[in-house]
Amino acid sequence: MKFLGFFILSLFSGALLAEDSPQFFERCLTVVTDLKPGHVIKVERKVENERDVYEFDIRGIDGADWDVECSVRTGEVIEVEQEVDHPNHPKFKAHAKMSEAEARDIALDMYPGEIVEVEYEIEEDGKATYEFDIATRDGKEMKIEIDATSGKVIEQNLELWQVGLE
Numbered sequence: 001m002k003f004l005g006f007f008i009l010s011l012f013s014g015a016l017l018a019e020d021s022p023q024f025f026e027r028c029l030t031v032v033t034d035l036k037p038g039h040v041i042k043v044e045r046k047v048e049n050e051r052d053v054y055e056f057d058i059r060g061i062d063g064a065d066w067d068v069e070c071s072v073r074t075g076e077v078i079e080v081e082q083e084v085d086h087p088n089h090p091k092f093k094a095h096a097k098m099s100e101a102e103a104r105d106i107a108l109d110m111y112p113g114e115i116v117e118v119e120y121e122i123e124e125d126g127k128a129t130y131e132f133d134i135a136t137r138d139g140k141e142m143k144i145e146i147d148a149t150s151g152k153v154i155e156q157n158l159e160l161w162q163v164g165l166e
Helices: 002-011 022-035 100-110
Strands: 038-048 051-060 065-071 077-084 113-122 128-136 141-147 153-164
Touching: 022 038, 022 051, 022 065, 022 077, 051 077, 100 113, 100 128, 100 141, 100 153, 113 141
Parallel strands: none
Antiparallel strands: 038 051, 038 153, 051 065, 065 077, 077 113, 113 128, 128 141, 141 153
Protein backbone atom coordinates (compact mmCIF):
# COMPACT_ATOMS: atom_id res chain seq x y z
CA MET A 1 0.00 0.00 0.00
CA LYS A 2 2.89 2.38 0.71
CA PHE A 3 4.20 1.98 -2.81
CA LEU A 4 0.74 2.79 -4.22
CA GLY A 5 0.59 6.02 -2.21
CA PHE A 6 4.04 7.10 -3.34
CA PHE A 7 3.22 6.18 -6.95
CA ILE A 8 -0.01 8.19 -6.90
CA LEU A 9 1.77 11.22 -5.49
CA SER A 10 4.61 10.95 -7.98
CA LEU A 11 2.08 11.17 -10.83
CA PHE A 12 1.30 14.69 -9.70
CA SER A 13 4.81 15.87 -8.90
CA GLY A 14 4.29 19.11 -10.79
CA ALA A 15 1.19 19.98 -8.72
CA LEU A 16 2.37 18.86 -5.30
CA LEU A 17 2.35 21.10 -2.28
CA ALA A 18 4.97 20.97 0.46
CA GLU A 19 2.68 18.73 2.55
CA ASP A 20 2.27 16.29 -0.35
CA SER A 21 5.01 13.96 0.69
CA PRO A 22 4.57 10.22 1.03
CA GLN A 23 4.45 10.28 4.84
CA PHE A 24 1.46 12.68 4.94
CA PHE A 25 -0.41 10.71 2.29
CA GLU A 26 0.42 7.34 3.89
CA ARG A 27 -0.66 8.56 7.32
CA CYS A 28 -4.10 9.52 5.98
CA LEU A 29 -4.38 6.39 3.82
CA THR A 30 -3.75 4.18 6.85
CA VAL A 31 -6.23 6.06 9.05
CA VAL A 32 -9.09 6.00 6.53
CA THR A 33 -8.64 2.37 5.46
CA ASP A 34 -8.51 1.29 9.10
CA LEU A 35 -11.82 3.13 9.60
CA LYS A 36 -13.47 1.91 6.37
CA PRO A 37 -11.66 -1.19 5.06
CA GLY A 38 -11.93 -1.71 1.33
CA HIS A 39 -10.48 -0.54 -1.98
CA VAL A 40 -9.53 3.08 -2.57
CA ILE A 41 -11.00 3.96 -5.96
CA LYS A 42 -10.25 7.70 -6.02
CA VAL A 43 -8.23 10.26 -4.07
CA GLU A 44 -8.67 14.03 -4.23
CA ARG A 45 -6.61 16.79 -2.72
CA LYS A 46 -8.65 19.89 -1.94
CA VAL A 47 -8.80 23.05 0.09
CA GLU A 48 -11.85 23.08 2.34
CA ASN A 49 -12.50 25.95 4.74
CA GLU A 50 -8.82 26.91 4.45
CA ARG A 51 -7.78 23.35 5.41
CA ASP A 52 -5.74 21.00 3.24
CA VAL A 53 -7.69 17.77 2.88
CA TYR A 54 -7.34 14.40 1.20
CA GLU A 55 -10.67 12.82 0.27
CA PHE A 56 -10.59 9.06 -0.26
CA ASP A 57 -13.42 7.32 -2.08
CA ILE A 58 -13.52 3.78 -0.74
CA ARG A 59 -15.49 0.82 -2.00
CA GLY A 60 -15.93 -0.81 1.38
CA ILE A 61 -15.80 -4.49 2.20
CA ASP A 62 -19.20 -3.81 3.80
CA GLY A 63 -20.62 -3.31 0.28
CA ALA A 64 -21.07 0.45 0.67
CA ASP A 65 -19.17 3.31 -0.98
CA TRP A 66 -17.63 5.83 1.42
CA ASP A 67 -16.09 9.29 1.11
CA VAL A 68 -13.64 9.80 3.96
CA GLU A 69 -11.84 13.12 4.43
CA CYS A 70 -8.54 13.37 6.27
CA SER A 71 -6.65 16.49 7.35
CA VAL A 72 -3.29 16.59 5.60
CA ARG A 73 -1.79 18.51 8.53
CA THR A 74 -3.05 16.38 11.44
CA GLY A 75 -3.86 13.01 9.87
CA GLU A 76 -7.29 13.05 11.52
CA VAL A 77 -10.52 11.98 9.87
CA ILE A 78 -12.72 15.06 9.59
CA GLU A 79 -15.75 13.69 7.71
CA VAL A 80 -17.31 10.39 6.70
CA GLU A 81 -20.14 10.20 4.18
CA GLN A 82 -21.83 7.27 2.49
CA GLU A 83 -22.13 7.64 -1.27
CA VAL A 84 -25.19 6.09 -2.92
CA ASP A 85 -25.55 5.38 -6.63
CA HIS A 86 -28.62 7.47 -7.48
CA PRO A 87 -31.13 9.96 -6.03
CA ASN A 88 -33.83 7.25 -5.84
CA HIS A 89 -31.79 5.24 -3.33
CA PRO A 90 -34.05 4.79 -0.27
CA LYS A 91 -31.60 6.49 2.13
CA PHE A 92 -31.34 9.50 -0.17
CA LYS A 93 -34.97 9.71 -1.23
CA ALA A 94 -36.16 9.64 2.39
CA HIS A 95 -34.63 13.10 2.98
CA ALA A 96 -34.50 14.78 -0.44
CA LYS A 97 -37.08 17.53 -0.90
CA MET A 98 -35.50 19.25 -3.90
CA SER A 99 -34.68 17.83 -7.30
CA GLU A 100 -31.21 17.40 -8.71
CA ALA A 101 -32.08 20.04 -11.34
CA GLU A 102 -32.87 22.60 -8.60
CA ALA A 103 -29.61 21.78 -6.81
CA ARG A 104 -27.69 22.07 -10.13
CA ASP A 105 -29.12 25.55 -10.63
CA ILE A 106 -27.89 26.62 -7.18
CA ALA A 107 -24.43 25.16 -7.85
CA LEU A 108 -24.05 26.74 -11.29
CA ASP A 109 -25.29 30.12 -10.03
CA MET A 110 -22.36 30.09 -7.60
CA TYR A 111 -19.79 28.62 -9.99
CA PRO A 112 -20.66 29.05 -13.68
CA GLY A 113 -19.15 26.30 -15.79
CA GLU A 114 -19.75 22.64 -16.54
CA ILE A 115 -20.76 19.99 -14.01
CA VAL A 116 -18.34 17.11 -14.53
CA GLU A 117 -19.45 14.84 -11.68
CA VAL A 118 -22.44 14.42 -9.38
CA GLU A 119 -22.47 12.41 -6.17
CA TYR A 120 -25.43 11.55 -3.96
CA GLU A 121 -24.30 11.41 -0.35
CA ILE A 122 -25.67 10.53 3.03
CA GLU A 123 -24.09 12.64 5.76
CA GLU A 124 -23.12 11.28 9.17
CA ASP A 125 -26.38 12.70 10.59
CA GLY A 126 -28.44 10.92 7.88
CA LYS A 127 -29.15 13.99 5.73
CA ALA A 128 -29.00 13.70 1.96
CA THR A 129 -26.76 16.00 -0.10
CA TYR A 130 -25.91 16.57 -3.73
CA GLU A 131 -22.22 17.12 -4.45
CA PHE A 132 -21.24 18.67 -7.77
CA ASP A 133 -17.77 18.96 -9.28
CA ILE A 134 -17.78 21.99 -11.57
CA ALA A 135 -15.13 22.84 -14.15
CA THR A 136 -15.37 26.61 -13.84
CA ARG A 137 -14.95 29.08 -16.66
CA ASP A 138 -11.71 30.33 -15.08
CA GLY A 139 -10.09 26.88 -15.28
CA LYS A 140 -10.57 25.68 -11.68
CA GLU A 141 -12.48 22.71 -10.38
CA MET A 142 -14.84 23.55 -7.56
CA LYS A 143 -16.79 21.11 -5.45
CA ILE A 144 -20.05 22.31 -3.95
CA GLU A 145 -22.28 20.32 -1.63
CA ILE A 146 -25.96 21.21 -1.33
CA ASP A 147 -28.44 19.98 1.27
CA ALA A 148 -31.10 18.00 -0.65
CA THR A 149 -33.78 19.05 1.84
CA SER A 150 -33.22 22.79 2.23
CA GLY A 151 -31.09 23.76 -0.76
CA LYS A 152 -28.53 25.28 1.61
CA VAL A 153 -24.90 25.24 0.49
CA ILE A 154 -23.03 23.07 2.99
CA GLU A 155 -19.51 23.12 1.56
CA GLN A 156 -17.48 24.77 -1.17
CA ASN A 157 -14.03 23.41 -1.99
CA LEU A 158 -11.26 24.00 -4.47
CA GLU A 159 -10.04 20.70 -5.90
CA LEU A 160 -6.28 20.73 -6.46
CA TRP A 161 -5.90 17.27 -8.02
CA GLN A 162 -7.56 13.92 -8.37
CA VAL A 163 -6.50 10.41 -9.29
CA GLY A 164 -8.77 7.40 -9.81
CA LEU A 165 -12.29 6.81 -11.06
CA GLU A 166 -14.49 9.87 -11.70
